[in-house]
Structure formats: structure tokens, C-alpha cells
Amino acid sequence: MxxxxxxxxxxxxxxxxxxxxxxxxxxxxxxxxxxxxxxxxxxxxxxxxxxxxxxxxxxxxxxxxxxxxxxxxxxxxxxxxxxLDLTPVSDEPLQSFEREAAQGLFDAIALNIPQLAQGEARKYAIALSTNAFEELREYMGEHPDFEMMEQLVLVQDYRVMKLAGDNR
Structure with missing residues (x-):
């Protein structure tokens, strides 16, 4: 072969x-x-x-x-x-469905990084509420690409997002 x-x-x-x-x-x-x-x-x-x-x-x-x-x-x-003794850094057990959701969101954003990095040229953006972003940080914050992703995602207070409404 x-x-x-x-x-x-x-x-x-x-x-x-x-x-x-x-x-x-x-x-x-x-x-x-x-x-x-x-x-x-x-x-x-x-x-x-x-x-x-x-x-x-x-x-x-x-x-x-x-x-x-x-x-x-x-x-x-x-x-x-x-x-190594691989006990988790945190003593709190992670709920698998929350971790899976964070992983799915992280993967979706990661797939769009090329478009997000082009900013105004592509007019492409992803906005997350502060709460959603903090949960993403909790589960995925140690991922090597998280810091770059953090620079490309708009994080807003949910109330501000709600006031902005649907701008389609």
C-alpha cells in the first residue's frame, strides 16, 4: 500500500x-x-x-x-x-451536557475564525451575551485558541442585545 x-x-x-x-x-x-x-x-x-x-x-x-x-x-x-495524577483543577464536577454545549459553540466559532478575522471586509460577526461567553470561558478558556477567539467575538450584556432587536 x-x-x-x-x-x-x-x-x-x-x-x-x-x-x-x-x-x-x-x-x-x-x-x-x-x-x-x-x-x-x-x-x-x-x-x-x-x-x-x-x-x-x-x-x-x-x-x-x-x-x-x-x-x-x-x-x-x-x-x-x-x-500524573490527573484530578481536575476544579473540585466541582463538570456537567457533561454543559461542557458539550460549550464545546459545540467553541467549534462553531472556530470554524468561522477566517471570516471573523477579516472584520469590515467580510461584514461578518458573532455576538454572545456576557453570560453565554462566561460559560464558554469556564469550559473552554484553557484551549489554546480561546485567547484569539476572545478577540474576535463581540460580547454584550443581554439587555443591550435585547434593546438592539432584530436588525435584519
């Missing part, structure tokens, strides 16, 4: 994942006392965010690149299983 070689953009993603994995290993092995559990959790989120790309069939990875990313993911998961 012929497996085509990865392109430059695929090799760049694999290289970025490898760098993030090296950073995770550094944080796990750090004995200086300056690394906090939250630092490690954030790094795990970055690694997982990148390796999750291999699970998305819409991203046109060559089979070889997809395999490399999955292998890097397995390395990360093995490292995590062998060295």
Missing part, C-alpha cells in the same frame, strides 16, 4: 506537536518547584488540541501525517498516564 509523504504544512504541524510534547515532558520532569499543576494541565490542553486535528476528517492530512500525529498523541497519553 502506497502512503504519500506529508506536505510542508503537515510537517510543520507535526513539528509543532513535537515541540509541545517536549515542553510537556520538561514540565513533568521539572523538579525546581516552579511548575504548577495548572501549567501541566494547560500544556496537556495544547498538545491535545493539536493532536485532535488528526481526528478531524475535514482536515486533508496525508495518511502518513495522520499516523505521525496519532503516534505523538499516544506518546503524550502514555507520558501523562505514567507520571
Amino acid at each position: 502506497f502512503i504519500p509523504q506529508a506536505s510542508d504544512w503537515e510537517a510543520s504541524i507535526v513539528a509543532a506537536i513535537t515541540e509541545e510534547l517536549d515542553q510537556l515532558k520538561y514540565l513533568i520532569e521539572d523538579e525546581s518547584g516552579s511548575t504548577e499543576k495548572g501549567d501541566i494541565h494547560a500544556q496537556i490542553s495544547r498538545v491535545c488540541g493539536l493532536t485532535d486535528l488528526a481526528q478531524n476528517d475535514a482536515v486533508p492530512f496525508a495518511a502518513s501525517a495522520r499516523l505521525q500525529i496519532r503516534e505523538l498523541n499516544e506518546m503524550a497519553m502514555g507520558m501523562i498516564r505514567n507520571t
Whole structure:
């Protein structure tokens, strides 16, 4: 079976994942006392965010690149299983339906980032109520793309949104 070689953009993603994995290993092995559990959790989120790309069939990875990313993911998961107590940062149990809703909203916004980033040229915007955005932040705030997304989404008080009405 012929497996085509990865392109430059695929090799760049694999290289970025490898760098993030090296950073995770550094944080796990750090004995200086300056690394906090939250630092490690954030790094795990970055690694997982990148390796999750291999699970998305819409991203046109060559089979070889997809395999490399999955292998890097397995390395990360093995490292995590062998060295960490992965209790949640928060003691409150997360309700799965709220997390799933936040993930769905996050994914919908992420798919529109190219249009949102073009601002006035595309006249494309997404507005969320302050409450909706805070729930999104609660569940997705540690995602590596959240900070960029935060800059592109209009956040308004619900009462202001209601006063503005339907402007179609």
C-alpha cells in the first residue's frame, strides 16, 4: 500500500506537536518547584488540541501525517498516564451536557475564525451575551485558541442585545 509523504504544512504541524510534547515532558520532569499543576494541565490542553486535528476528517492530512500525529498523541497519553495524577483543577464536577454545549459553540466559532478575522471586509460577526461567553470561558478558556477567539467575538450584556432587536 502506497502512503504519500506529508506536505510542508503537515510537517510543520507535526513539528509543532513535537515541540509541545517536549515542553510537556520538561514540565513533568521539572523538579525546581516552579511548575504548577495548572501549567501541566494547560500544556496537556495544547498538545491535545493539536493532536485532535488528526481526528478531524475535514482536515486533508496525508495518511502518513495522520499516523505521525496519532503516534505523538499516544506518546503524550502514555507520558501523562505514567507520571500524573490527573484530578481536575476544579473540585466541582463538570456537567457533561454543559461542557458539550460549550464545546459545540467553541467549534462553531472556530470554524468561522477566517471570516471573523477579516472584520469590515467580510461584514461578518458573532455576538454572545456576557453570560453565554462566561460559560464558554469556564469550559473552554484553557484551549489554546480561546485567547484569539476572545478577540474576535463581540460580547454584550443581554439587555443591550435585547434593546438592539432584530436588525435584519
